[in-house]
Amino acid sequence: MTGKERILAKLRGEATDSLPLMPITMMFAADLAGVRYIDYARDHRVLADAQVAVADYFGFDHVSAISDPAREASDLGAAVEWFDNQPPAIVESRALLDEKSKLAGLRLPDLAAPGRMRDRIEAVRLLAERTGATRVVEGWVEGPCAMGADLRGLNTLMLDFFDDGPFVEALFDFTVRMEVEFARAQVEAGATLIGVGDAAASLIGPKLYTQHVLTSEQRLIAAIHALGVPVRLHICGNTKRIVEGMGLTGAEIIDLDFPTPLGHARRAMRETQVLLGNIDPVRALRDGTPESVEAALAECFEQAGAAYICGAGCEVPRGTPYANLEAMARFARSRR
Amino acid sequence: MPDLDKLHQAVIEGDWKAAAAATQAAIAAGVAPLTIVTGCLVPAMxxxxxxxxxxxxxxxxxxxxxxxxxxxxxxxxxxxxxxGTEPVGRVVIGTVKGDLHDIGKNLVASMLEGGGFEVIDLGADVAPERFIEAATTRNANLVALSALLTVTMPSMKTTVDAFQSAGLREKVKIMVGGAPVTQQYADAIGADGYSESAGGAVALARRLAVV
Structure with a gap:
């Protein structure tokens, strides 16, 4: 099977020749390709070269256009700080929506115009041309809670949940409308799957998640399904208390970070829900040994059951020994 | 003291207006300010x-x-x-150079303040020299460093080393935390303590403050 066939078969609940392998690589990929991260995040050709290189080297079943959470915010006019060799960051102290009234004046970015969203679309196009026949090409958008935090400021959004629920609803409505269009452009460019990153959602409890985030994630994911592609929902951090809700989003892949044991997630979701992850990226993957990596993945597989895709809890950290990632690949290829 | 009960409840429930009103009422009723902190705010937090x-x-x-x-x-x-009431300790806190992710640091800063510490919050993306300047001028006995990214963790070591070079390492205790940070890393860079949670950071600070 090709990587693409393997992943898509797994999502259909069909037998595969081995476990699909879909770890997130960003800075690790840039380092492997010998490029600065600022170039990786700014130039789709650099990103595509690095993604193909890392996928070739370790035998990944996918390539991804994920790079940083600041693409949409950049194009909307948010203040972003750039670093030479790490991801750009949104400057929260100068949040674009520092005043709630500014939301009404916010317009969806022009995806045909030059910008960071356009650059990701072109990355998807290039990846699809170069490796889309045999690998899943993953586009990427921000989830409603993460995007809301990008625009409003994470600290402020957390208080908005209690101070002004209707504003949060309006903010999430804007983010969903924008991300649907961003996903559409990436699918048209050749994405075979869309990743949705909604890290900020791990900071809230089940009540607020159900009340404010879940329905927005469901709307976003349903709209991406209408484009004809499956969805990977990735929420970094501790999601133990919202994981049941995550299982109701409709995402084909629930990609969990290490604080949430896959056994816990499996008990909260249907048996056929594909789970991805979730060894501790730092303690197990970067600082472990090939043997401990395989043992940690075996535990994940045991807890998740057959509907499982190999990966780390979050991005493969810079500095991870190649031998440890090779051990992950070896584990995936030796199980089915 | 019914007003302190109200204040305790207001903090637990996150009602800042009720907290301010209850504090004013307690002071008007003659409750000592230090009692408000140690008898109410610290246990509430x-x-x-x-x-x-x-x-x-x-x-x-x-x-x-x-x-x-x-x-x-x-x-x-x-x-x-x-x-002239002295706090439990004085903590200079910030995210290290290159790291703009401050929500974890903000939680720890709030918990420390609620734990009776004077907190000098330098914000995000703080250079080692700013930590040193603040610790010196504010006579801090604790420095708390936060990092969310693996790529900014080396700035923790740079900061610890800068305190060493400035001859201040024996005067302050340095604690570190953040999602990718481990006890092993804290030991490796010569930090005095590590906590994986905001509540644990307060307990750690209390231990370090009395050493």
Whole structure:
């Protein structure tokens, strides 16, 4: 099977020749390709070269256009700080929506115009041309809670949940409308799957998640399904208390970070829900040994059951020994 | 003292207006400012920390409680200063150079303030020399460094080393934390302590402050 066939078969609940392998690589990929991260995040050709290189080297079943959470915010006019060799960051102290009234004046970015969203679309196009026949090409958008935090400021959004629920609803409505269009452009460019990153959602409890985030994630994911592609929902951090809700989003892949044991997630979701992850990226993957990596993945597989895709809890950290990632690949290829 | 009960409840429930009103009422009733802190705000924030640890509270609820606690402290602090009351300790806190992710640091800063510490919050993306300057000029005995990214963790070592080079390493205790940080890393860079949670950071600071 090709990587693409393997992943898509797994999502259909069909037998595969081995476990699909879909770890997130960003800075690790840039380092492997010998490029600065600022170039990786700014130039789709650099990103595509690095993604193909890392996928070739370790035998990944996918390539991804994920790079940083600041693409949409950049194009909307948010203040972003750039670093030479790490991801750009949104400057929260100068949040674009520092005043709630500014939301009404916010317009969806022009995806045909030059910008960071356009650059990701072109990355998807290039990846699809170069490796889309045999690998899943993953586009990427921000989830409603993460995007809301990008625009409003994470600290402020957390208080908005209690101070002004209707504003949060309006903010999430804007983010969903924008991300649907961003996903559409990436699918048209050749994405075979869309990743949705909604890290900020791990900071809230089940009540607020159900009340404010879940329905927005469901709307976003349903709209991406209408484009004809499956969805990977990735929420970094501790999601133990919202994981049941995550299982109701409709995402084909629930990609969990290490604080949430896959056994816990499996008990909260249907048996056929594909789970991805979730060894501790730092303690197990970067600082472990090939043997401990395989043992940690075996535990994940045991807890998740057959509907499982190999990966780390979050991005493969810079500095991870190649031998440890090779051990992950070896584990995936030796199980089915 | 019914007003302190109200204040305690207002902090737990994250109602900053009620917290401010209850603080004013307590002071008007003759409650000593230090009693408001040690007898009410500290146990209230300890309870908030406990609720967070057992996953009944999450980040929004903690921030609400922190806002209520700060509303009370804004009234009490000048009175404490006027009376010459010393805090449990003075902590300079910030995210290290290159790291703009500050929500974890903000939670720890609030918990420390609620734990009776004077907190000098330098914000995000703080260079080693700013930590040193603040620790020196504010006579801090603790420095708390936060990093969310693996790529910014080396700035923790740079900061610890800068305190060493400045000859200040014996004068301050340095604690570190953040999602990718481990006890092993804290030991490797020569930090005095590590905590994986905001509540644990307060307990750690209390231990380090008395050493």
């Amino acid at each position: 300890d309870e908030v920390g406990r609720l967070f640890e057992c996953e009944e509270y999450f980040v929004p609820e903690m921030l609400l409680s922190a806002r209520a606690m700060k509303a009370s402290m804004a009234i009490v602090r000048p009175l404490l200063a006027a009376a």
